[in-house]
Every structure is written in structure tokens, then in C-alpha cells.
Amino acid sequence: MKKLPKTDVVVIGLGWAGSIIANELADEGLEVVGIERGPWRDTARDFNIGTVTDELRYVMREELMLRTRQNTCTMRNNPSQTALPMRTWGSFHPGNGTGGAGNHWAGITFRFQPEEFRLKSHLTERYGASAIPDELVLQDWGTTWEEMEPHYMQFERVAGTSGRAGNLNGEKRPGGNPFEGARSGDYPTPPLRQPYAPTLFADAAKNLGYQPFPVPSSLVSEAYTNPYGVTMGPCTFCGFCTNYGCANYSKASAITTVLPALMRKPNFTAYTNSEVLQVLTDSTGKKATGVTYIDSSGDEWEQPADLVIVAAFTFENVRLMLLSGIGEAYDPVTNSGTTGRNYAYQTANNVTLFFDNKNFNPFIGAGAVGMGIDEFNNDNFDHSGLGFFGGGSIRVTPIGAAPIGYRPLPPNTPKWGSKWKQTLKDNYLSTMSIGCEASSYTTRTNYLSLDPNYKDPHGRPLLRITFDFAQNDLKMAQYCTNKVAEIAKVMNPREMIVKPMTGHWSSVPYQSSHVVGGFIMGADPRTSSVNKHLQVWDVPNLFVVGASAFPQNPGYNPTGTVGALAFKAAHDIRRYYLKRPGEMISA
Amino acid sequence: MRKRAKTLPGVTRRQVLTWSTLGVAATVSQVADAVSLKGSPGWTPFSDNPPETYPQQGWLFFTDAEAKTIEAMVDRLIPADDLSVGGKEAGCAVFIDRQLHGSYGTFERLYMQGPFQQGTTEQGDQSPLVPRQRYRKGIAALNRYVQQTSNKNFTDLTPPQQDELLHAMEAGKVHFSDFDAQSFFLEVLNNTMEGFFADPVYGGNREMVSWKMLGFPGARYDYRDYIERHNEDLHFEPISIAQWKAKDES
Numbered sequence: 054m055k056k057l058p059k060t061d062v063v064v065i066g067l068g069w070a071g072s073i074i075a076n077e078l079a080d081e082g083l084e085v086v087g088i089e090r091g092p093w094r095d096t097a098r099d100f101n102i103g104t105v106t107d108e109l110r111y112v113m114r115e116e117l118m119l120r121t122r123q124n125t126c127t128m129r130n131n132p133s134q135t136a137l138p139m140r141t142w143g144s145f146h147p148g149n150g151t152g153g154a155g156n157h158w159a160g161i162t163f164r165f166q167p168e169e170f171r172l173k174s175h176l177t178e179r180y181g182a183s184a185i186p187d188e189l190v191l192q193d194w195g196t197t198w199e200e201m202e203p204h205y206m207q208f209e210r211v212a213g214t215s216g217r218a219g220n221l222n223g224e225k226r227p228g229g230n231p232f233e234g235a236r237s238g239d240y241p242t243p244p245l246r247q248p249y250a251p252t253l254f255a256d257a258a259k260n261l262g263y264q265p266f267p268v269p270s271s272l273v274s275e276a277y278t279n280p281y282g283v284t285m286g287p288c289t290f291c292g293f294c295t296n297y298g299c300a301n302y303s304k305a306s307a308i309t310t311v312l313p314a315l316m317r318k319p320n321f322t323a324y325t326n327s328e329v330l331q332v333l334t335d336s337t338g339k340k341a342t343g344v345t346y347i348d349s350s351g352d353e354w355e356q357p358a359d360l361v362i363v364a365a366f367t368f369e370n371v372r373l374m375l376l377s378g379i380g381e382a383y384d385p386v387t388n389s390g391t392t393g394r395n396y397a398y399q400t401a402n403n404v405t406l407f408f409d410n411k412n413f414n415p416f417i418g419a420g421a422v423g424m425g426i427d428e429f430n431n432d433n434f435d436h437s438g439l440g441f442f443g444g445g446s447i448r449v450t451p452i453g454a455a456p457i458g459y460r461p462l463p464p465n466t467p468k469w470g471s472k473w474k475q476t477l478k479d480n481y482l483s484t485m486s487i488g489c490e491a492s493s494y495t496t497r498t499n500y501l502s503l504d505p506n507y508k509d510p511h512g513r514p515l516l517r518i519t520f521d522f523a524q525n526d527l528k529m530a531q532y533c534t535n536k537v538a539e540i541a542k543v544m545n546p547r548e549m550i551v552k553p554m555t556g557h558w559s560s561v562p563y564q565s566s567h568v569v570g571g572f573i574m575g576a577d578p579r580t581s582s583v584n585k586h587l588q589v590w591d592v593p594n595l596f597v598v599g600a601s602a603f604p605q606n607p608g609y610n611p612t613g614t615v616g617a618l619a620f621k622a623a624h625d626i627r628r629y630y631l632k633r634p635g636e637m638i639s640a
Numbered sequence: 641m642r643k644r645a646k647t648l649p650g651v652t653r654r655q656v657l658t659w660s661t662l663g664v665a666a667t668v669s670q671v672a673d674a675v676s677l678k679g680s681p682g683w684t685p686f687s688d689n690p691p692e693t694y695p696q697q698g699w700l701f702f703t704d705a706e707a708k709t710i711e712a713m714v715d716r717l718i719p720a721d722d723l724s725v726g727g728k729e730a731g732c733a734v735f736i737d738r739q740l741h742g743s744y745g746t747f748e749r750l751y752m753q754g755p756f757q758q759g760t761t762e763q764g765d766q767s768p769l770v771p772r773q774r775y776r777k778g779i780a781a782l783n784r785y786v787q788q789t790s791n792k793n794f795t796d797l798t799p800p801q802q803d804e805l806l807h808a809m810e811a812g813k814v815h816f817s818d819f820d821a822q823s824f825f826l827e828v829l830n831n832t833m834e835g836f837f838a839d840p841v842y843g844g845n846r847e848m849v850s851w852k853m854l855g856f857p858g859a860r861y862d863y864r865d866y867i868e869r870h871n872e873d874l875h876f877e878p879i880s881i882a883q884w885k886a887k888d889e890s
Contacts, residue, residue, distance in 0.1 A: 093677060101688040104881055106859035109838035110691055114744060121751035130762055137759040137766055140751050249870035289862040300861065316679065326674040348674030412871050416856055417863040456837040456856050468810070469717040469829060470803070474853075478723060481854045506755065559762040 054345065056355045060086045063344055063358035065329045065373070068153020069612065070598045070619040071364035072307035073211070076281070076315040077623035078360075081631065085321045086356060088346055090328040090365075091119070091150030096308060100156075100298035108455035112296045117157045118142055119149040119366075123328075126368055127504040128560045130521040132385060138507050138515060144559065145566040146296065147366050151325065152308040154366060154566060155612065159295040159420025159452065160271040160304050162214045163609035164205045164617070167198035167234040168432055172605065175432065176442060185442065186525050190395060190495050192604035195576035196585040198234050201617055204624065206238050208616030212305035213277035213285050216240040216269035230266040232427040242274045245288060250413045250485035251424035254449040257543040263426045268448055270421035271305035271612075281314035292453025294420035304420070324348070330511065332361055332377040332595065341595040347511060360626070363597040364619065370601040371501045371571035372516040379592060380572075380582050385498050385519075391582045393501040395573045396518065397606040399565035400526045402445065402489040402534040402553045406546035407463050411483045415454035423450030429533045430608040431492060441528040445491025445608040447537055456481070463548050487541060489533050490565065491554075492608040496523045501571040521558050530554040567611050569603035586629070586637045587622035593636045598622050691881065692742050693841055700741035701772065705793075706779045707733055712795045714832045716802045724853050725846075727832055735835030735844030736775075736828075745772045771827070778824035781816035841882040851878040859883075 061083035064075045071087060079085045094100075094117075110116045119125075119142075127136035148154030168175040173191040176184070185191065208214075218239045219229025244267035247255075255265035272288040279285070288303040302309050315321055326349040333342045333355070343357035363370050374380055374392050381390035425448030427433055436442050453459070460477055461484035467473045504517035522530075534553035541549050575581025578590040583602055589595040598619050600611045629637045694700060699707050714727030714736075724730065739745060747770040756768040769777070786794050786805070794802065808814040809825035816824075835844030837851075839859065845851065851858050858878035866874055 093675070098684075098687045099689045102861055104688055104690055106861060107691055107839055107841075107881060109834060109842055113834055113838075115749070120749040122749055125751045128763060130760070134760070135757075137757065137763040138751050138753070140747075140765060143764060246867050248867050252870065287864070289864050290867050291861045291863065293861075316677070319678075321678075323677040324674060325677060350674065412873055414866070414869075414872075414874060416860075417867055454856060456850065456854055457834050460833075460837075469806075469832075471719050471721045471723075474718065474721065474723050478853055481856070507753065557762050559764075561762070561764045 059357040066365035072311040073619040102300040143561040155306040161421040161610040162613040204617040204620040207620040212271040213273040215242040215274040255424040395495040395570040397493040399567040400491040401564040405550040407548040418451035443492030445489040493606040569600040572601040574602040586625040731844040732835035781819035
């Protein structure tokens with residue numbers, strides 16, 4: 054182990070959260086080191102327009118994702134089972150390299166609603182404590198919409214997010230999302246233009262009395278220069294978006310919006326292909342002293358630092374805390390400890406519509422172009438007597454139609470042979486689907502812990518996921534998907550498949566990369582790991598930032614909130630912590 | 641916390657790269673070393689990170705006999721008809737051969753540490769075998785079964801007989817000694833479809849046959865002029881990565 058000279062700040066992970074915080078703290082004049090376990094990635098070379106349109110490489114072979122050989126998770130549905138490793142990614146796609154999962158994300162950039170940040174209080178006030186199902190362990194975030202809003206704004210301005218405001222400073226705007234919290238500013242770029250399927254859906258939804266809006270999207274709709282002076286180009290709807298890197302500098306990521314500015318700062322250094330092994334603490338356990346990491350030659354290094362920011366993906370944030378012995382590991386039997394608790398996911402539902410004589414040109418698309426409604430999301434509808442809470446974002450977002458993965462087939466079609474081929478040809482251009490990306494509410498037995506049997510190449514335990522869908526969420530999925538089917542019927546397809554989430558969580562089919570919780574934020578150190586500044590309880594010079602901080606997951610994509618939390622942590626460090634290092638209680 | 645003077649970290653054998661040399665490091669990104677990066681991003685003209693392809697002729701993984709079996713299988717999974725050429729002519733067997741020869745063949749990127757044990761459906765594939773082993777054992781088990789039941793190789797069966805056996809494998813109604821018939825079938829089906837629909841640069845989907853059949857325009861990258869032309873046949877000729885490469889090399 055070789056010891057490097059001490060730095061002011063070490064940041065673990067150079068995806069969205071880590072890059073944002075590193076940049077903010079470098080602006081403060083601090084010496085900042087960023088450590089990234091994957092390679093340096095660069096749009097011009099890695100997402101070259103001549104080679105990026107490659108479904109086999111980027112989707113089937115998961116080129117941009119973390120290699121499971123380097124690090125994976127084990128999974129089981131309940132504590133009585135033995136967890137086994139996910140040898141290939143399926144259900145979700147963790148990223149790797151600079152930009153992280155923010156390179157291959159879809160770009161959908163919702164803000165969570167004001168009620169989400171005090172979900173437990175809100176539901177208790179509206180429905181009474183006894184209405185909340187016993188299996189759920191919902192929590193407030195310990196922060197408020199008012200505290201979060203300026204940081205959502207910061208993130209959207211950096212990302213160039215396109216959309217139409219539905220609530221600008223309390224004034225409702227037609228054509229925007231009427232359920233969003235009051236925004237202090239409009240979207241930085243106007244909404245994207247729409248392909249056919251989303252407009253058909255929006256017409257049907259409007260006829261039923263709903264209020265469709267363009268899905269907020271960090272794929273910019275026109276040339277845009279962000280506050281760091283980094284310029285992006287308009288989305289071309291190429292349809293190689295989710296799971297791919299963007300060759301047009303249209304999809305916001307740390308690579309396209311933050312790192313070009315950050316890398317110019319002489320007080321910032323990035324270490325790539327270097328994996329952090331542990332966050333070090335002093336003998337009191339109340340002060341982080343730096344990190345150890347291993348580089349690709351197998352050499353171990355110690356990087357001492359005054360301030361340690363952990364900003365990896367949800368899983369690695371939690372695993373690093375467990376491996377470093379920070380906080381007490383959560384135990385579902387005794388209901389004690391906080392590290393690993395409140396792990397949640399996203400409940401994916403879908404309705405597929407097969408038409409005759411329509412041509413959707415489904416290859417024209419993008420990860421975040423489309424129309425949605427929010428009438429059945431979160432607590433936007435009355436849950437009295439329904440027996441569940443939560444809901445989902447209902448929307449049509451054609452992401453592209455590369456045909457290894459996109460092969461829409463009606464039920465009972467053979468999987469090969471001439472009949473299969475004819476049926477595929479007949480349906481390829483004339484099929485669309487409506488998704489419902491729904492909430493995932495936390496339970497006592499859904500949690501993250503260290504696996505007792507499986508190790509990574511450095512001999513450290515893999516992270517173990519214990520997760521199954523809450524009964525609450527399965528009831529919600531049924532209800533919301535039926536609402537989707539009602540809209541679909543109005544669209545008059547020849548045939549449709551209605552597919553609410555049912556049964557056990559499976560690690561095999563892709564559902565969503567929105568894994569959240571495990572190192573959650575809150576106002577009470579007995580039930581949370583970080584305070585509202587993302588500062589670890591009892592270790593005030595350590596911050597853990599990311600979707601790991603969500604106490605549960607609403608029916609929205611998480612990245613906007615991850616970005617806002619990163620800006621919030623950076624803001625609070627700059628404004629309060631650096632002036633008076635220590636626990637930020639009064640702030 | 642004090643504000644520090646700007647210094648390079650005191651590294652020993654670590655290399656501090658400036659951006660003028662990063663292009664060199666980047667060309668070996670498959671085995672990229674840890675580096676410290678400092679300074680503003682630069683870019684080397686025409687640098688790219690190309691797909692894994694093999695220009696050599698002939699079979700790179702399969703024996704001739706194995707290749708014949710796979711060619712016969714892919715030709716039943718994707719039969720020649722009015723819509724397209726068959727899987728063999730489309731290059732699906734060549735595609736699979738190249739995939740097995742390359743990093744996919746050994747699951748180079750995947751977690752293959754034990755203990756291996758059968759899990760629940762939700763826990764996914766837990767086989768200790770990598771694709772090269774799956775094909776080698778699977779093809780042998782298939783031909784052994786056909787030998788035992790009809791004294792022939794799979795390739796000697798008539799197309800209807802081949803279809804019947806493939807259906808039985810798919811449904812889990814036939815059992816081979818030494819290898820799971822259903823999982824072998826699914827392995828071949830999955831890779832055949834990849835080969836038929838992937839970019840032709842990987843050896844399958846010759847002349848973009850599947851893309852032309854479906855109306856998928858392939859590697860096109862700009863639909864700004866078309867996104868609001870709804871419900872209209874746009875008559876795109878597809879484009880492949882292979883064409884771009886050919887242009888580069890000409």
C-alpha cells in the first residue's frame with residue numbers, strides 16, 4: 054500500500070452525482086481528486102457516430118455497463134432463500150466509466166412532487182395512520198420541496214432539460230404537467246417534437262379528460278449552452294439512445310455537460326480504472342481520513358483527504374459503507390441498523406397495442422421523447438378504500454426499434470419459422486406500447502446486505518439484494534394498468550396485451566435501472582443514514598450521495614432527483630460545512 | 641480546511657497523462673490501465689473505438705462438422721421463403737462462429753466464480769459453462785441423440801424432421817444425454833436471432849436482409865426531418881456500420 058499526498062476532497066465515482074459535486078467543490082478552490090472504477094469515456098471516440106449505432110454491442114453485450122466479472126450483486130426474493138449472483142445484467146443496467154449510468158440512460162427528467170419528500174406525513178394526514186398497509190415502511194425525507202426546488206433548477210439548467218412547465222411559480226400552464234410542484238423557472242429548452250404514437254396516445258387521453266404533457270427530457274431540443282459554457286446539439290431522434298452513448302452531444306450526461314468544464318480546472322484530477330476498496334476512518338470512527346483503492350495493475354493506494362464524497366451507483370454506495378463499517382448494518386429480524394434498509398425498485402407495467410394499417414416508424418425515437426399523463430401517479434388520485442398507495446407515470450416513449458430486442462409479436466405467435474417471420478413483418482411497423490412506470494414502496498424485508506458466499510475479484514463480499522414486490526405495489530400495478538388499458542381501448546387497436554407486474558421480482562428480464570435506497574436520508578439517525586445534507590450521521594466529513602438516499606421510490610425516474618441531491622449536498626458543503634466543519638444540525 | 645497550492649500528486653510509477661498522449665492510451669482501451677487525468681479534454685482526429693470483428697476467412701471456432709449442424713439449425717429457425725433468404729445464407733452460422741471466437745465465447749466480461757448451484761427461475765442462468773462449451777457439448781449431444789434414434793446426423797434429417805425435433809427441444813419434450821436439450825435450443829435460437837438482426841459488420845444479416853424485410857433503416861442517425869411525418873411509409877434504404885467501415889478503408 055502506497056500513500057499519496059493528502060487532498061482536500063476525494064470523490065468516489067464520476068457519474069452524474071460525483072462529477073457535479075467535484076465541479077462545485079473545485080469551484081470553491083479546493084484540491085479535488087475523483088476516483089472512477091471504469092475507463093475514461095469520451096463522446097468523439099467512444100460514442101463515434103460511425104460505430105455507436107450497434108445494438109449487438111451496446112444492448113446485447115452491454116458494452117457500457119459495469120462488467121459483472123468486475124462486480125455484480127447476488128439476489129434472492131426473500132430471506133429464507135440462498136442468494137445467487139447475477140452473472141449477467143438483466144433487470145437493471147449499472148454503468149461504468151466516466152459518466153456512469155448517465156451515459157446510457159434514457160434522459161427522462163422528472164422532479165419528484167412536493168408530497169413525496171414528506172410521504173409518510175402526507176399519507177397519514179390525508180388518510181389516517183391506520184390506512185397505511187402494515188407491510189410498508191414509508192418515510193419522510195427530512196427535507197422539503199422548498200429546499201429541493203432550487204437544486205432541481207440547477208440540474209435542469211446544466212442538463213438543458215426540455216419540456217413544458219405545468220406550474221410556473223404557482224401559475225398553472227396549459228400543456229404542461231398539472232401535477233408538478235411549483236417551478237421557479239421554465240425548462241431550459243422547449244419540448245421535443247413528437248413521433249406518431251405519443252400523439253395518438255395524447256389524443257385518446259385528452260378525450261378521456263386527462264391532461265397529457267411532453268415527457269420532460271434531458272435530450273435537448275435545440276442547441277444549448279449550459280451555465281458551465283458547455284454546448285449541446287439538438288436530439289436527432291436516432292433511436293439509439295437508451296443503453297447507448299449519444300454521438301450528437303444531445304443527451305445530457307456528466308460527459309456532455311460537466312466533465313468538459315471540470316477537466317479544465319487545474320485543481321481537479323481524475324483517476325480512472327481505479328476501484329475504491331474502503332473508506333477509511335480514524336480510531337474514533339467519527340472522522341473519515343480518506344480512501345484506499347486498487348488500480349488496474351493491482352497496486353493498492355491510500356488517498357488521504359479531509360472530505361470524502363461517496364457518489365457511486367446505489368449498490369456500490371451501500372456496499373462501500375458496509376465494507377467500511379460505517380453505520381450499523383440493517384437487520385430485518387431485529388429491525389435495527391440503518392445501512393441497507395429501505396431498498397426499493399420500480400414497478401414496470403405495460404400495454405402493447407397491435408394495429409392494422411398504421412405505420413409508427415418505431416425506429417424514430419429517443420429514450421425520452423414522448424407524451425405522458427400523471428392522473429394515476431403517486432397520490433394524484435384518491436386512494437380511499439383502494440387498499441394500496443402509490444401509482445405510476447403513464448406514457449408513450451418510443452425509444453427506437455433496433456430489431457434484436459424490438460420484435461413485437463401478438464400472443465401465441467411461434468418464436469421461429471416462416472409463420473414467425475411473416476407475423477413479425479406484419480407487426481413491426483404497426484405496433485406501439487404504453488408504459489406505466491410505477492412506484493415501489495419499501496418493506497421491512499426488502500434490503501441490501503453483504504453476501505456470505507460470493508466475492509468480487511479482490512475477495513470482498515458482493516452486495517446481496519433481498520427483494521420482492523410489496524403486495525401494495527402489485528395491487529397498485531393492477532389498478533393503474535387497468536387505467537392504461539382503458540386508454541388503449543379508446544385507441545381501438547386490433548389486439549392488445551395488458552401486462553401489469555405480477556408475481557415475484559425476477560432478475561432476468563430488463564425492467565428498470567432505478568434501484569434506490571439502502572443508505573437513506575431522513576431526520577432521525579435511528580431510521581436513516583444521512584441527514585438532509587447527505588452528510589453521514591456521526592461522520593460529518595463523509596457524504597453519501599445518490600439514489601441510495603431515497604427512502605422509497607415514487608412513480609418517476611430518479612435522475613433529476615439524484616442531480617438535485619448532488620447540487621444540494623454541494624451547496625450545503627459550500628455554504629455551511631466549509632465555514633464550520635462538523636455536523637450541520639442548525640442549517 | 642485550507643486551500644492548497646496547485647501541485648501534481650506525487651505519483652511514483654503512476655503515469656500522469658496529458659491530453660496529447662491520451663489518444664495513444666485510448667487505442668488500447670480494451671486493456672486500459674489506470675491513469676491520472678489532469679487538464680482539458682483533447683481529441684485525436686479519426687480516433688474511434690471500433691467493434692470486435694474478424695476479417696479472417698473460414699470457421700474460427702466450429703469444426704466443419706459442427707458448422708454444418710449449426711447451418712442446418714439456423715436454416716430451420718429462419719427458413720428461406722418469400723420474405724428472406726434462410727439463416728445460413730444470411731450468415732447466422734458465421735455470426736455465431738465469430739461470437740464464440742470472440743469475448744462472448746468465454747463470457748470474458750461475466751462473473752463466473754462459484755459456487756455454482758441451480759437457483760430459482762428469478763435467479764437466472766447459473767450454468768458454469770461458457771458459450772464455447774455450451775455449443776461444443778450441445779452440438780455433440782444433439783448429433784448423438786439423432787444417431788441413437790435414427791442412425792443419422794441432424795443434417796441428414798429432412799427439414800420437416802428437423803423442425804419436429806427442434807419443436808420438441810423447444811418444448812422440453814426431448815432429452816439428450818449429457819446436455820439439456822431445451823437450453824441448447826434456446827442458446828442457438830437466441831444467437832441466431834442476434835445474427836439475423838444485428839449489424840452485418842458481425843457476419844450475419846447479409847446485405848441487411850432482415851432490416852429490408854422489416855423496414856428498419858439501420859444505422860441512420862438523423863430523423864429531424866421525419867419525426868412529424870406521421871403514419872407515412874418513408875421508404876428508407878438501410879445503412880450499416882459495415883458500409884461506413886468500407887468507406888473508411890477505400
